Amino acid sequence: MNVRTRRWLLAPRRQLRTHLLMHRHGPALPYDTAWALITLHAIPDEAAVVRIWVRENSGGPPGIHYDDWQELSHDEQQRRRTWLQRHGRSPIQLLSLEASLVLSTGLHVLDWSLPPERSPQWAPASQPRSDDTPQS
Incomplete structure (x- = not known):
């Protein structure tokens, strides 16, 4: 299958993933x-x-830049805290793109900054999940 046909066939899937990323990230993307x-x-x-x-x-x-947590509305801060507690990283970080790849394309990306406080609620997100730990 040539590249043009593949792009045409996969366009709806890519559009769906694009809209999901926008929804998860928020209005800044x-x-x-x-x-x-x-x-x-x-x-x-x-x-x-x-x-x-x-x-x-x-x-x-170009590159990945971070917004200012203090400038966000209270509702947006709560939404992001909930997401970060569940997933541990922002939706863009979950894509696992190398910063050098984003920089080499010249793309300007505004990602989430982390909350200024490091309360105990953040500890579970930074620890590996039980299914990620090696079995002995």
Whole structure:
């Protein structure tokens, strides 16, 4: 199957993943950036496509940047705390993209900053899950 046909067939799946990432991350993530992140996650070989798109639609300095926790509304802070307690990392960090890949494409990404306090509620998220621990 050629690349063009594959892209056409997988477009609905990629669009769904893009919308899910936008929903999970929140209003600060535009569709175009979410699409580029999903593309890099699903098919890293298409970094050239993302580079071309970024060249035409530059959105700021390249790389992963973090927002200011203090400027968020109380509701957004609570939503993020709940997400971080459950998953341990932001939706963008869960994609496991290398920062060098994002930087090399020229993509500007605004990710979540962590809450300033490090209360005991954060300890479980930083510890490995029981299914991740090696069995002896």
